[in-house]
Amino acid sequence: MAKIRLGILGGGNDSLIGILHRVAANMFEQFEITGGVFNVDHDKSLNFGERLGLDRSRVYKNLEEMIRQEKELPEDKRIQAVSILTPNFLHYPMAKQLLENGFHVICEKPLTTTLQEARILNEIQAESNSIFAVTYTYTGYPMIRQMKSMIANGEIGSIQKIDVQYYQGWINPLIHDKDKRSATWRLDPEKSGISCCIGDIGTHAFNMAEYVSGMKVEKILADLNYLYEDNPMDIDGTVLLRFGENVKGVLRASQIATGEENNFTVQIYGDKGGLKWEQENPNYLYLLKEDQALQVLKPGHAFLSDFSLEGTKLPPGHPEGIFDSMGNIYYGVAMAIKDKVKYTGAYPTLGDGLRGMSFIEKTVSSHKQGNIWIKMQD
Amino acid sequence: MAKIRLGILGGGNDSLIGILHRVAANMFEQFEITGGVFNVDHDKSLNFGERLGLDRSRVYKNLEEMIRQEKELPEDKRIQAVSILTPNFLHYPMAKQLLENGFHVICEKPLTTTLQEARILNEIQAESNSIFAVTYTYTGYPMIRQMKSMIANGEIGSIQKIDVQYYQGWINPLIHDKDKRSATWRLDPEKSGISCCIGDIGTHAFNMAEYVSGMKVEKILADLNYLYEDNPMDIDGTVLLRFGENVKGVLRASQIATGEENNFTVQIYGDKGGLKWEQENPNYLYLLKEDQALQVLKPGHAFLSDFSLEGTKLPPGHPEGIFDSMGNIYYGVAMAIKDKVKYTGAYPTLGDGLRGMSFIEKTVSSHKQGNIWIKMQD
Amino acid sequence: MAKIRLGILGGGNDSLIGILHRVAANMFEQFEITGGVFNVDHDKSLNFGERLGLDRSRVYKNLEEMIRQEKELPEDKRIQAVSILTPNFLHYPMAKQLLENGFHVICEKPLTTTLQEARILNEIQAESNSIFAVTYTYTGYPMIRQMKSMIANGEIGSIQKIDVQYYQGWINPLIHDKDKRSATWRLDPEKSGISCCIGDIGTHAFNMAEYVSGMKVEKILADLNYLYEDNPMDIDGTVLLRFGENVKGVLRASQIATGEENNFTVQIYGDKGGLKWEQENPNYLYLLKEDQALQVLKPGHAFLSDFSLEGTKLPPGHPEGIFDSMGNIYYGVAMAIKDKVKYTGAYPTLGDGLRGMSFIEKTVSSHKQGNIWIKMQD
Amino acid sequence: MAKIRLGILGGGNDSLIGILHRVAANMFEQFEITGGVFNVDHDKSLNFGERLGLDRSRVYKNLEEMIRQEKELPEDKRIQAVSILTPNFLHYPMAKQLLENGFHVICEKPLTTTLQEARILNEIQAESNSIFAVTYTYTGYPMIRQMKSMIANGEIGSIQKIDVQYYQGWINPLIHDKDKRSATWRLDPEKSGISCCIGDIGTHAFNMAEYVSGMKVEKILADLNYLYEDNPMDIDGTVLLRFGENVKGVLRASQIATGEENNFTVQIYGDKGGLKWEQENPNYLYLLKEDQALQVLKPGHAFLSDFSLEGTKLPPGHPEGIFDSMGNIYYGVAMAIKDKVKYTGAYPTLGDGLRGMSFIEKTVSSHKQGNIWIKMQD
Incomplete structure (x- = not known):
């Protein structure tokens, strides 16, 4: 073809x-x-x-x-x-x-x-x-796909806690110098929109939380940090998340976590187990079960979900990286185009992007109104 | 003697x-x-x-x-x-x-x-x-002492972000069964006070945040989870922390993080670097610096602080555990008694215990009033 | 171009x-x-x-x-x-x-x-x-290139110990069944040459030892394992290596290390420090120095060697995998072709392949003669 | 009592x-x-x-x-x-x-x-x-006891490969200086016997290999390193091990692995799985099985062997260290004394010490005779 x-x-x-x-x-x-x-x-x-x-x-x-x-x-x-x-x-x-x-x-x-x-x-x-x-x-990493499959299949039961972190340190060397921070396009609302940290990386964490859990955030309460009065953009923040009546979560994002590279982590706990993943070591998925040994799942094994295996091209033990993850998204798009199916679950959609924009707006709004709960609408 | x-x-x-x-x-x-x-x-x-x-x-x-x-x-x-x-x-x-x-x-x-x-x-x-x-x-672990020493000596500069986590899963098998949860003394306010999760482990995280950073929490905003209406005690919660005007932090504690054993972590970032530590691997302290290799400090080396070295009895490579940590606290008490010096910094004091009780009260109060900011007083 | x-x-x-x-x-x-x-x-x-x-x-x-x-x-x-x-x-x-x-x-x-x-x-x-x-x-991984650069620059001083391991388990489910083992092409000398384990993965370890150290193996003593008398090919082996008068090493390879995926490790120690690397976690290079904190080097940082940085396409924190490693070798070949320079150090050469063939022959020969020392000639 | x-x-x-x-x-x-x-x-x-x-x-x-x-x-x-x-x-x-x-x-x-x-x-x-x-x-660590129990119970099937490593770097700063090396009592045969590296740490590795596997070394071939002609004692060595007809192993020990602290590892592979352990992280035991997730066993869980659990005093998540390991040996001795049972398996015996002495002698002898196979007798 x-x-x-x-x-x-x-x-x-x-x-x-x-x-x-x-x-x-x-x-x-x-x-x-x-x-x-x-x-x-x-x-x-x-x-x-x-x-x-x-x-x-x-x-x-x-x-x-x-x-x-x-x-x-x-x-x-x-x-x-x-x-x-x-x-x-x-x-x-x-x-x-x-x-x-x-x-x-x-x-x-x-x-x-x-x-x-x-x-x-x-x-x-x-x-x-x-x-x-x-x-x-x-979202294209094989072990993220495995996490999504396992949660959908009830492997960890009903979700009761969602915790996502995205910590970087790259803005630290700029933020403390007035000249540097005012010259950075990322901190210029004209060029970057209303949010820096939440807009750039918080949205990744937000999207991932919804993507792997299959749940939707219903409301949020945000506490952002701008560090300097003349800085118009958040560079750090914590957001309390409510997914359902008793399903709570928390999203932490920072660009002043000095020395951090791209420390994006996902921890999800249900009443039957927990799952954890770290972007900097993307080939390991940790499954926690009461009174069982910790299990470390790695890509390419026959016992993984089809969705995960589809995203792995080589046998176990051959590490995959960020290119593979993006490659899987492109592959998902290709299949959607060829099959003429609009929503396949194998790539993030415009709807996901829309949720992300809504999250940014609500987060900044919650913070500016004094850290209050705001409903997500889209 | x-x-x-x-x-x-x-x-x-x-x-x-x-x-x-x-x-x-x-x-x-x-x-x-x-x-x-x-x-x-x-x-x-x-x-x-x-x-x-x-x-x-x-x-x-x-x-x-x-x-x-x-x-x-x-x-x-x-x-x-x-x-x-x-x-x-x-x-x-x-x-x-x-x-x-x-x-x-x-x-x-x-x-x-x-x-x-x-x-x-x-x-x-x-x-x-x-x-x-x-x-x-x-607080008695040698690498916690090292962390405290390094922060006090300015190794990571001015602190700009404090993040503590204490996740356990032990209450999960009890909480979803009405009979079990009502029979658990930890969930009985008569026996345990007004809080379960924050009272039992959140206070450890709170104390640690203040202990290693040398800073005091000024106000808090808490979102707790009780999961069931008939359950009178929190079993999970996130607390936004304010240490100073622009020094923000977050404390996360849970007893429904299914499969977690005693996953207590501390991450502190300053404008000159970051420090991270995990209780389940207590002999590793991670020092993050911009554009430098990640450094992993381990107990017993001559380049560590005296305070840290005093708490290590054997040469590098001989793992220490929880007994060693408590042993160091007892040693600190012994020295204080012998030297007749009331506050030495080498053991947690009644004042620390008092702060902990205050934290529990404010946290529950913040949550019950609708997740609002409350000042710490003691 | x-x-x-x-x-x-x-x-x-x-x-x-x-x-x-x-x-x-x-x-x-x-x-x-x-x-x-x-x-x-x-x-x-x-x-x-x-x-x-x-x-x-x-x-x-x-x-x-x-x-x-x-x-x-x-x-x-x-x-x-x-x-x-x-x-x-x-x-x-x-x-x-x-x-x-x-x-x-x-x-x-x-x-x-x-x-x-x-x-x-x-x-x-x-x-x-x-x-x-x-x-x-x-050999194309950025952190292997960094290891090679650091050794060449004297970062760990004179080498005194070289240790390479390549453990897999894939042949275990075949080897214990007479029918399966006789039907496997990897165990058929007509198709695979005189050696299975050493020929397939031992040569990788051998090449890597010479590649990163810049030293040549002078003689070897091998102890191989065939497990069954009717199996004509080695499936496990340890090879003692002599690089120079007092520079000793050891190479371990196995395809019956049950459960191992592709566990290839390199440990090199000099009189000024040590360097360690694991293929399954290729983005971490460990630098050991006496009385200093363990250093963990990761790709993409400005302090790395040019040779390493040339092989990294994205900023720190974006994991690279096996495709990136092979991609770097292809890039090295492309530059050699364009620049018309035959031996650039940026890709493994025919000479390396020749050394590998020699190693296979000497290893099998040493084993068959009763585990004696044999000189490498090519 | x-x-x-x-x-x-x-x-x-x-x-x-x-x-x-x-x-x-x-x-x-x-x-x-x-x-x-x-x-x-x-x-x-x-x-x-x-x-x-x-x-x-x-x-x-x-x-x-x-x-x-x-x-x-x-x-x-x-x-x-x-x-x-x-x-x-x-x-x-x-x-x-x-x-x-x-x-x-x-x-x-x-x-x-x-x-x-x-x-x-x-x-x-x-x-x-x-x-x-x-x-x-x-040998007193809970996870070593668990490893021993699991092997005895057939969890990894028939053993086919045993690999032990004990790497330290402490002698590096002494060995390259003629005055220092001649003044070190560890390198004086009058005070330390005929071997330094094998005698001090190689015997630990040898004992551990036999202890956890339940197998006996039948013959050995050793290649030691003395680095300098005037140095009478080995400071590094690799020993090929033969446990039974087709059960091979390798023991690596070094005191010139610069920067290493006390890096003692055990890897044992059978036809049904593998088990791995590292002394510097003693609370983790890795179980490898074909086509299953890697399992990480930690102390204190009900699914562990009684022998392991007996050696753990606190619930999971409370790290144990070297004191706990030695404490378990003392406890084993106490029980033997009280029960008047000479050989309980719960502490290393005089027989183990005797095997260790034999191992030292055979190893040095193999090396001095030109790296030949020598039978263990005791």
């Missing part, structure tokens, strides 16, 4: 996110990178396209040109799906145009910069036939 | 807390267990005393008899310090009598069952010459 | 080694898979080529046809390098033809099935301009 | 081994330290006795006096068992006298300085009623 033709917006030069998406797209050999707009400077874009071995005619000046010209191509030549890797504020207008012109979309998170924009995209997609993925990258 | 004569209240038969205290008392050979009341049944108490090799005349019917008769002995024979290992509601009356009669006291936590009782003890001790220790056992 | 045109021999259908090489070839976007022979059945080969999106005219019936027709193409269209992923006994004849016709070669290990064949290839390459890599996959 | 009266030879002042034995003896409250000879200088010995709270009359000038005077005491006052903590060369004459006078003996390892002496002790004990323990300390 022919590969899916993929266009890319942004991610040129040495962009890290660019490499991540391209490796992921190539990993299962379901996509063929066909064209795109890699840079606002068209010459740079052309050079980059050449590096990728693309036909010059498929490297466009801008999205509008790309859409127009691709639509003139015969269907079996035309770009089918487009990855949006541009700065956050461009996600919305680009995704909107792509949806309106019948393309499938793979969009980096956060989906948009406001909840309102996310709602509009959601409405457009509902009426379209497009597959729309939001790349919450970490 | 002669050993300190130690009396013990409770802890007879196969009491676990009894073994822990006796091993700790013997460990540094500073104490000699001399007498006590090990059981309300005097015959059982006598049998137990025999097992310990005690003189029958020093095994008493009750505390009153013990105090009266010991005071009749010459000073160089008399019991000098007494460990209180009885059920919680007896801590207060026993400690009060002991203080009023000039004995040093080593009391299990929680110090009392109400904040009011704790305040009274505090006032009595302030006027006495007695040393009074509350056995927050985990 | 244009991508290098890559041909592939074998690795079709769901071959695991096929996926590993293709992902690696694509990872840094230096290669373009252009053609090959993926299956002895030409129809299957054509189908597979279609799956990869290849031009049918570049999917050949056999190697001879491929060489002939590719050489008729203009130089800027012609396949430049070829990956050999076929069964072991085909490595030699294929590599020979490719070298003789001016192609660069990337060959799976073991290089050949006999030492004699390896020597012939070595002589041919010496006279050619071809780059020749043997894919000792694990 | 009355405590067993214990005498101690050596271990005075701040002797580390002294603390270890006293804490262990006190831990289960089965022994009462009654007297001894703590120092060759009688005044120092008396001072130390006072520190322990002993009666001056039980602090003796030398062993002869101690034996003579104790034997004059009534049986219910007399010292029953004696711990020998003196330098190695004194073990033999002291143990001999004690056995000949009817005392039970607890002797530090190595049992003697020559195999011949060990044989003599063995013969004397065979005719006596004395319990004789050799303190291979690490």
Whole structure:
């Protein structure tokens, strides 16, 4: 079966996110990178396209040109799906145009910069036939998929406690210097939206909590930290979560956890057991049961769920990393496109992105109103 | 120099807390267990005393008899310090009598069952010459002492984030059965005070946060979980902490984290680095620094602080456990008694116990008033 | 700059080694898979080529046809390098033809099935301009590269002890059943050469010991295990190593270490420190120094060597896996081809493959002669 | 029941081994330290006795006096068992006298300085009623006991591979300096016997291999390292082990593994599974089974063997250390004395010590004869 033709917006030069998406797209050999707009400077874009071995005619000046010209191509030549890797504020207008012109979309998170924009995209997609993925990258790890399968199968019983942590330290060297913090685009609401820490990493933790548990957060109470009065963006926060009447949780996120790299952890406890996972050691899933030995599940074993095994390409003992996780998401998108099934569970959806935007708004709102409970609506 | 004569209240038969205290008392050979009341049944108490090799005349019917008769002995024979290992509601009356009669006291936590009782003890001790220790056992670990020393010396700079977790799962098999939960003394306010989870383990985490950081919690906001309407005691909770204007923290405690044994962790981040520790692997202290390799400090090395080294008896590579930690606290008490110095920093004090009682009251109060901020006063 | 045109021999259908090489070839976007022979059945080969999106005219019936027709193409269209992923006994004849016709070669290990064949290839390459890599996959991990850099820079001083382990358990369920063991191709000398365990995984450990230490094994003494008299191939073994007069080492390999997955470890000690690494947790390198905290180095930090950093594509905290390791080897080959430099240190060479063949022969010989010392010659 | 009266030879002042034995003896409250000879200088010995709270009359000038005077005491006052903590060369004459006078003996390892002496002790004990323990300390860990129980119960089936490692780095800073190495008593054969590394730590590994597996080493082939010609004692070595026809093993020991503390590991594989343990993390036992999740067993759980549980005093999650391990050995000795059962399996015996001496002799002999196989005889 022919590969899916993929266009890319942004991610040129040495962009890290660019490499991540391209490796992921190539990993299962379901996509063929066909064209795109890699840079606002068209010459740079052309050079980059050449590096990728693309036909010059498929490297466009801008999205509008790309859409127009691709639509003139015969269907079996035309770009089918487009990855949006541009700065956050461009996600919305680009995704909107792509949806309106019948393309499938793979969009980096956060989906948009406001909840309102996310709602509009959601409405457009509902009426379209497009597959729309939001790349919450970490959901593609085989052991996260195993965790999701086990919880769905009742392995840990009724959930009674959900605890997610996402700690980084990268903003510490910037935040204590007035000049540096005011020059950082991540701390500029014009460029990054209303939240830094919750918007950037808190949403990953929020999405993961809902993704693996299969439960929805009903209300939240947030306590954020800005450290300096002149800093307009949160750089640390704790959010109390209520999933159901007696199912409580807590989400902790920080960018001032000095020395932490990308310490994202998930702990979920039910009345029959617990499951724990750490992003920095993604190939280990810990199953806790009363009066039994701790079990450490690792990828690739026959006793794992099909959903998990589908995401592992080599036998046990061959470590997988972040590329594999993103590769699994791209594979999920490819299958959805080929099977024409909109919601498969194998990739994070526009709906997940919308929930994320709602979470950001409610969290900042709870904090600013004095740490009060606020209901999640979407 | 002669050993300190130690009396013990409770802890007879196969009491676990009894073994822990006796091993700790013997460990540094500073104490000699001399007498006590090990059981309300005097015959059982006598049998137990025999097992310990005690003189029958020093095994008493009750505390009153013990105090009266010991005071009749010459000073160089008399019991000098007494460990209180009885059920919680007896801590207060026993400690009060002991203080009023000039004995040093080593009391299990929680110090009392109400904040009011704790305040009274505090006032009595302030006027006495007695040393009074509350056995927050985990503070005696060499790597906790190292953590405290490093923070005090500025190794991680100004603290900006404090995160403590204490997760257990032991109450899960009881809580979902109406008969079992109503028959558990831990869930009976008459016997355990107003809080189960926060009172039993949350206070350990609270004490540790203040102990290692050298900072005081100023206010708290708590969200507790009782799971069932007929259950009067919290079994899980998250508490937002405010240490200073911009120093925030979070304390998480649970007894329904199914499958967890005694998963108590401390993570503290400053503007110059971070420090992390886990009780179940107590011989490892993790030092995180920007753009440096992660450092794993282990006990017994010459580069550690004197305070840490004092608590390690063997060369590096010989694992220490919970007995060693309690042994260090007993040693700290012994030194305080011998040196006649009331507050040395080497053992948790009555003041720490009082803070703990205050924390329990404020936490329950915050939760019951709808998860609002409440100031710590003591 | 244009991508290098890559041909592939074998690795079709769901071959695991096929996926590993293709992902690696694509990872840094230096290669373009252009053609090959993926299956002895030409129809299957054509189908597979279609799956990869290849031009049918570049999917050949056999190697001879491929060489002939590719050489008729203009130089800027012609396949430049070829990956050999076929069964072991085909490595030699294929590599020979490719070298003789001016192609660069990337060959799976073991290089050949006999030492004699390896020597012939070595002589041919010496006279050619071809780059020749043997894919000792694990040498491409960033932390292995860091280990190599640190040892070369004297970080651990003069080496005095080298210890490598490669334990797997996969042959246990086969070996104890006479029918199963006689039906396994890995245990058939016709198909696998003279050694199973040492040939398959012992050579990895041997190569790694020499690669990271920069030292050469001078002589060996081996004790192998065959478990059953009718089993002609070793499935476990320990090899004493002598690197220099007083530099001793030991290599342990097993395929009957039941339950082990791919437990390959490297421990090297010098007079100034030690370095340790485990393949199943490849992103951690442990540096041991006397009277210093244990240091755990992780990929992507600025303080690492350039050689290590070149192999890491994302910031710290984004785990890398086996694909990344192989990707780095392919990248090393690409740079060598582009720069026309034969031996760069950035990929394992034909010489390494030759050493590996020699090691296999000497090891089996030492064992069969009664566990005596034998000199390595090549 | 009355405590067993214990005498101690050596271990005075701040002797580390002294603390270890006293804490262990006190831990289960089965022994009462009654007297001894703590120092060759009688005044120092008396001072130390006072520190322990002993009666001056039980602090003796030398062993002869101690034996003579104790034997004059009534049986219910007399010292029953004696711990020998003196330098190695004194073990033999002291143990001999004690056995000949009817005392039970607890002797530090190595049992003697020559195999011949060990044989003599063995013969004397065979005719006596004395319990004789050799303190291979690490055998007392609860998870080692669990490992032993599981192997005995067939949990991992027939053993096919045994791998033990004991790596330390402490001799590195001494060995490269001619003056330092010649001044170290550990490297003086007069004081330490014929072997340093194998004698000191290799014997631990050897004993452990036999203890947990229940198998006996039949022959060995050793390759030792002395590093310098003027150094008379091995400081590193690898020993090939043969347990039965096809059961092979390997023992690695080093004191020049720079930076290692006390890295003693045991890996045993059978045809039904594998078991692994590390001394520096003694509370974790790893059970490997084909196609099952890795299991991590921890102390104190009801599903563990009685033998393991007997050695754990607190509930799961309360870490145990080296004192607990030695405490369990002392407890085993106490039970043997009380029950008058000579060989209970709960403590290492004189026979184990004898095997250890034999192992040292054969190992050095194998090495000196050119790394040849030598049969173990005792």
